[in-house]
Amino acid sequence: KDSYAVTLLPGDGIGPEITAATKQVVQALATRCNFRIEWKEALIGGAAIDAKNDPFPQESLEQCLASDSVLLACIGGYKWDKNPRELRPETGLLKMRKEMGLFANLRPAKVLPQLIDASTLKREIVEGVDVMVVRELTGDVYFGTPKGIDIVNGQRVGYNNMIYSESEIDRIARVAGDVASKRGGKLCSVDKANVLDVSQLWRDVVTDVITKDFPDVQLSHMYVDNAAMQLIRWPKQFDTIVCGNIFGDILSDEASMLVGSLGMLPSASIGESGPGVFEPCHGSAPDIAGQDKANPLAMILSAAMMLQYDLDRPEEAALLEKAVEAALDAGVRTPDLKQENDGCKVVGCAEMGEIVAKLV
Amino acid sequence: KDSYAVTLLPGDGIGPEITAATKQVVQALATRCNFRIEWKEALIGGAAIDAKNDPFPQESLEQCLASDSVLLACIGGYKWDKNPRELRPETGLLKMRKEMGLFANLRPAKVLPQLIDASTLKREIVEGVDVMVVRELTGDVYFGTPKGIDIVNGQRVGYNNMIYSESEIDRIARVAGDVASKRGGKLCSVDKANVLDVSQLWRDVVTDVITKDFPDVQLSHMYVDNAAMQLIRWPKQFDTIVCGNIFGDILSDEASMLVGSLGMLPSASIGESGPGVFEPCHGSAPDIAGQDKANPLAMILSAAMMLQYDLDRPEEAALLEKAVEAALDAGVRTPDLKQENDGCKVVGCAEMGEIVAKLV
Ligand SMILES: CC(C)[C@H](C(=O)O)[C@@H](O)C(=O)O
Ligand SMILES: CC(C)[C@H](C(=O)O)[C@@H](O)C(=O)O
Numbered sequence: 091k092d093s094y095a096v097t098l099l100p101g102d103g104i105g106p107e108i109t110a111a112t113k114q115v116v117q118a119l120a121t122r123c124n125f126r127i128e129w130k131e132a133l134i135g136g137a138a139i140d141a142k143n144d145p146f147p148q149e150s151l152e153q154c155l156a157s158d159s160v161l162l163a164c165i166g167g168y169k170w171d172k173n174p175r176e177l178r179p180e181t182g183l184l185k186m187r188k189e190m191g192l193f194a195n196l197r198p199a200k201v202l203p204q205l206i207d208a209s210t211l212k213r214e215i216v217e218g219v220d221v222m223v224v225r226e227l228t229g230d231v232y233f234g235t236p237k238g239i240d241i242v243n244g245q246r247v248g249y250n251n252m253i254y255s256e257s258e259i260d261r262i263a264r265v266a267g268d269v270a271s272k273r274g275g276k277l278c279s280v281d282k283a284n285v286l287d288v289s290q291l292w293r294d295v296v297t298d299v300i301t302k303d304f305p306d307v308q309l310s311h312m313y314v315d316n317a318a319m320q321l322i323r324w325p326k327q328f329d330t331i332v333c334g335n336i337f338g339d340i341l342s343d344e345a346s347m348l349v350g351s352l353g354m355l356p357s358a359s360i361g362e363s364g365p366g367v368f369e370p371c372h373g374s375a376p377d378i379a380g381q382d383k384a385n386p387l388a389m390i391l392s393a394a395m396m397l398q399y400d401l402d403r404p405e406e407a408a409l410l411e412k413a414v415e416a417a418l419d420a421g422v423r424t425p426d427l428k429q430e431n432d433g434c435k436v437v438g439c440a441e442m443g444e445i446v447a448k449l450v
Numbered sequence: 451k452d453s454y455a456v457t458l459l460p461g462d463g464i465g466p467e468i469t470a471a472t473k474q475v476v477q478a479l480a481t482r483c484n485f486r487i488e489w490k491e492a493l494i495g496g497a498a499i500d501a502k503n504d505p506f507p508q509e510s511l512e513q514c515l516a517s518d519s520v521l522l523a524c525i526g527g528y529k530w531d532k533n534p535r536e537l538r539p540e541t542g543l544l545k546m547r548k549e550m551g552l553f554a555n556l557r558p559a560k561v562l563p564q565l566i567d568a569s570t571l572k573r574e575i576v577e578g579v580d581v582m583v584v585r586e587l588t589g590d591v592y593f594g595t596p597k598g599i600d601i602v603n604g605q606r607v608g609y610n611n612m613i614y615s616e617s618e619i620d621r622i623a624r625v626a627g628d629v630a631s632k633r634g635g636k637l638c639s640v641d642k643a644n645v646l647d648v649s650q651l652w653r654d655v656v657t658d659v660i661t662k663d664f665p666d667v668q669l670s671h672m673y674v675d676n677a678a679m680q681l682i683r684w685p686k687q688f689d690t691i692v693c694g695n696i697f698g699d700i701l702s703d704e705a706s707m708l709v710g711s712l713g714m715l716p717s718a719s720i721g722e723s724g725p726g727v728f729e730p731c732h733g734s735a736p737d738i739a740g741q742d743k744a745n746p747l748a749m750i751l752s753a754a755m756m757l758q759y760d761l762d763r764p765e766e767a768a769l770l771e772k773a774v775e776a777a778l779d780a781g782v783r784t785p786d787l788k789q790e791n792d793g794c795k796v797v798g799c800a801e802m803g804e805i806v807a808k809l810v
Binding site: 175178180184210211212215231232234237238239242245246247248249250251252253254255256257282284285286287288289290291292295314315316318319322323324336337339340341342343344346347348352 | 535538540544570571572575591592594597598599602605606607608609610611612613614615616617642644645646647648649650651652655674675676678679682683684696697699700701702703704706707708712
């Protein structure tokens with residue numbers, strides 16, 4: 091296959107800028123490597139609320155499902171912060187994950203030598219850190235029922251159900267086992283099995299799947315509170331981490347801070363089959379939107395994950411990653427990456443896109 | 451009042467050693483400051499499982515409730531790790547919290563200038579950090595029902611209910627408001643209100659309580675994933691943090707790693723009335739138990755919190771804290787605190803106790 095349909099979801103804030111830069115880079119790569127991409131666009135988040143009164147309209151879902159893959163920029167902004175839940179940008183994101191069956195979220199936190207000083211942790215602690223967090227994305231307390239706010243004995247009571255079925259745990263464990271076996275071969279499953287029944291089942295099923303079907307993967311278990319400590323104490327102990335949706339939400343964000351610059355972190359959300367969604371981990375930064383100050387590299391690295399996981403072009407994915415590193419080596423930095431006395435030149439979002447496009 | 455009944459719960463592992471050292475120090479303080487402590491002991495954790503087949507026997511509960519305050523060392527060990535849930539040391543801890551009504555857990559993370567290099571974070575990031583995490587301790591997914599592991603459509607499903615009532619949120623918000631008003635006056639409430647109904651109620655009630663009854667406290671809200679990042683990115687932005695049980699479990703442990711040495715971190719668990727329980731944040735370190743290598747300072751600092759919160763002797767609490775700092779200034783360190791080239795002398799648990807006792 092040498093032609094792919096890719097849906098772009100530019101979203102809000104700096105989304106359109108980084109999408110344009112990413113598209114240019116991937117286009118240059120396609121030209122160089124002789125494949126074709128047919129680009130489409132669709133609405134999500136605040137942009138979709140404004141245009142369609144729905145943070146993820148049906149036509150966007152259909153457009154995404156009809157594609158080979160989806161590249162999402164970022165969503166959200168002050169403008170929609172006071173909206174009711176069903177008209178908030180995040181709700182569109184959750185709907186997209188659920189309706190596209192994107193149950194596995196892969197979030198690498200890799201410390202690049204060029205940017206090591208951006209970390210708030212000491213150099214010897216973060217040098218060489220390369221952690222992959224595999225987060226379950228369509229279950230847990232995020233989607234569990236019953237849920238709500240009721241009146242009980244004259245007072246309000248709020249509740250959400252933290253729930254996992256065996257099959258949900260089984261399939262995320264397989265993704266994690268697969269990812270770990272292609273990386274360092276070490277998998278740490280994070281839960282709270284000393285307190286929670288749902289975690290006890292999680293631990294049982296993960297243990298079964300990995301010991302039976304991934305005999306080469308070395309499995310360990312860690313409580314979530316300890317994992318939150320160990321990520322700071324000695325992050326190099328981790329290779330691949332697997333956890334449920336809410337613990338993964340917290341730990342993947344914590345892990346991303348080891349890297350120092352959120353502007354470099356990609357992610358992949360994938361399902362059993364069908365298109366995945368690839369997106370940077372950072373937000374929509376409404377305060378700098380439209381000023382050509384945004385950093386497109388996390389979205390460009392997300393495109394590399396798309397090439398690897400959805401378009402089955404691992405070599406092209408590697409080329410793209412190398413081009414990003416080459417740009418850093420060439421001494422150009424977007425404002426967020428600039429460190430005092432690093433001798434680097436500050437460039438805008440568009441120029442960074444052009445530079446990486448030239449380097450692929 | 452100048453005489454107090456204090457129950458000691460030495461627990462497991464290094465527990466008895468650090469309890470002995472702490473008792474000696476508090477005894478020296480009592481003599482110096484003209485008050486009396488009547489010491490009792492009771493069983494909890496593995497020690498209680500071995501002796502009574504119950505991780506928190508009824509007689510321990512009664513003994514604690516009949517005291518003015520309780521000092522707990524630490525519990526757990528490999529020996530009981532494979533026990534069924536009801537015969538695990540942690541279960542005793544949860545039972546104690548629930549039955550003694552200890553709904554508020556205060557966990558200060560204060561970076562001491564003497565130990566700043568123990569942190570894995572850069573000096574300029576952690577210097578002067580002084581965060582207090584107020585964690586709700588008897589609600590949330592820890593105790594919520596329904597819970598269990600059922601068979602549904604031929605497969606196992608595990609679930610726990612993340613639930614808070616208005617009155618539970620109200621009372622922890624009041625403790626947090628009170629704590630914040632006596633500290634820097636800033637309170638950050640952490641939740642996941644963009645996804646969870648229970649967090650939406652949390653946010654509403656906390657906002658009501660603080661704006662109405664703590665007008666001098668400056669309240670902000672943060673999502674838990676962002677809080678996990680911000681604690682690493684710029685911890686000095688925080689003064690007092692309030693959150694539910696599970697988010698507090700994770701964030702208080704994360705915050706404690708900013709300090710670098712778990713061996714210095716006390717905690718207080720308090721209720722509406724009745725005795726509180728004061729304990730170090732570290733575990734029972736079974737690998738060094740009985741070797742006189744343990745660090746008693748976190749338990750000694752927990753005794754200082756006991757003096758402040760339960761025995762209403764803030765001046766004596768301050769004296770105790772000063773004695774701990776004076777010991778560090780005198781250049782003695784337990785093995786866990788020793789840094790290469792710090793010029794300090796390594797001492798054992800008992801000797802550290804003696805030194806602090808002399809300094810009070
Ligand atoms: C915006 C929010 C609903 C979302 C989540 O919690 O999953 C975000 O934090 C993320 O991690 O993608
Ligand atoms: C041992 C465990 C049940 C306990 C908890 O999760 O509350 C511990 O982690 C703590 O923070 O005191």
